[in-house]
Amino acid sequence: MNKNNPLIATPQTTYPPVGICIYCGSDGGKDGLRKEHIIPYGLNGNFILPKSSCKKCEAVTSAFEGYYLGNMMMKPIRHSLRMQSSKKHVGRKDLLLPYIKTERFYADKAFMPIEEYPSTLFLYQLGPADFIEGLAPSTDFRESRAWSYSHDPQKQEKLFQVLGARRIYLAAFNAMKFSSMLAKIAYAFAVADLGYKNIRPFVLDTIFEKDKTPSYWIGGNKELAPPTDFLHQMRIEYIRKPLDFDGRVYILVHLRLFANLGAPEYHVVVGEKLNANV
Numbered sequence: 449m450n451k452n453n454p455l456i457a458t459p460q461t462t463y464p465p466v467g468i469c470i471y472c473g474s475d476g477g478k479d480g481l482r483k484e485h486i487i488p489y490g491l492n493g494n495f496i497l498p499k500s501s502c503k504k505c506e507a508v509t510s511a512f513e514g515y516y517l518g519n520m521m522m523k524p525i526r527h528s529l530r531m532q533s534s535k536k537h538v539g540r541k542d543l544l545l546p547y548i549k550t551e552r553f554y555a556d557k558a559f560m561p562i563e564e565y566p567s568t569l570f571l572y573q574l575g576p577a578d579f580i581e582g583l584a585p586s587t588d589f590r591e592s593r594a595w596s597y598s599h600d601p602q603k604q605e606k607l608f609q610v611l612g613a614r615r616i617y618l619a620a621f622n623a624m625k626f627s628s629m630l631a632k633i634a635y636a637f638a639v640a641d642l643g644y645k646n647i648r649p650f651v652l653d654t655i656f657e658k659d660k661t662p663s664y665w666i667g668g669n670k671e672l673a674p675p676t677d678f679l680h681q682m683r684i685e686y687i688r689k690p691l692d693f694d695g696r697v698y699i700l701v702h703l704r705l706f707a708n709l710g711a712p713e714y715h716v717v718v719g720e721k722l723n724a725n726v
């Protein structure tokens with residue numbers, strides 16, 4: 449993999465070490481502190497935040513990242529796009545493909561090699577975060593719409609023909625785990641850019657999957673932007689709320705994974721910016 453090609457990798461960037469767990473505030477104890485890949489390594493993320501996560505918190509963040517990257521939805525597309533993997537063996541080559549076989553909706557399952565498995569990226573387009581809209585927290589992602597990119601539409605066609613299947617079910621999209629991942633990426637990026645001490649974070653509960661209403665902090669662009677020349681894109685915007693006269697400044701991270709494939713952009717209200725002259 450050519451790590452200098454922005455279409456397939458984020459640029460190799462190592463930020464200064466934090467020296468404290470950015471999730472729980474511990475010094476890591478005898479286990480010490482680990483580095484954090486801001487965007488998961490398995491999504492070709494090469495932004496590194498050294499000494500920023502304790503062993504316990506690393507177990508939490510790597511669990512939801514592993515869940516998202518390792519499931520049937522992501523494995524084929526990661527394989528087709530030749531994304532890096534921290535595991536020596538990507539796991540078994542055959543993935544279980546469940547499909548609906550007949551018009552009577554008789555469900556059957558088949559195994560097939562990863563090379564024949566259609567590589568489709570599934571994401572959701574979201575409306576603005578409830579916090580930004582001044583709405584009460586809600587368990588729904590308002591105005592969410594499924595979005596997908598098919599890397600090899602001919603494989604999918606062939607599959608329908610060969611199997612005589614009406615419909616193919618891939619792994620269900622887990623909005624909670626996906627929210628945790630977005631929140632983690634955005635928060636770690638904000639810490640790298642602003643410094644740990646300059647943020648009062650809002651999304652720690654979201655990262656730890658304790659937040660039942662992640663759509664309060666996480667939203668997106670309703671409009672799809674055209675594909676860009678970068679695999680992933682992130683930037684920080686500082687916002688104020690209308691009628692908020694106490695001068696609070698909030699940190700909004702714009703995050704677009706797979707921007708080169710035209711994927712939706714997400715927004716995460718990471719927290720409040722402290723020390724205004726930063």
Ligand SMILES: [Zn+2]
Nearest residue numbers: 469472502505
């Ligand atoms: Zn920790």
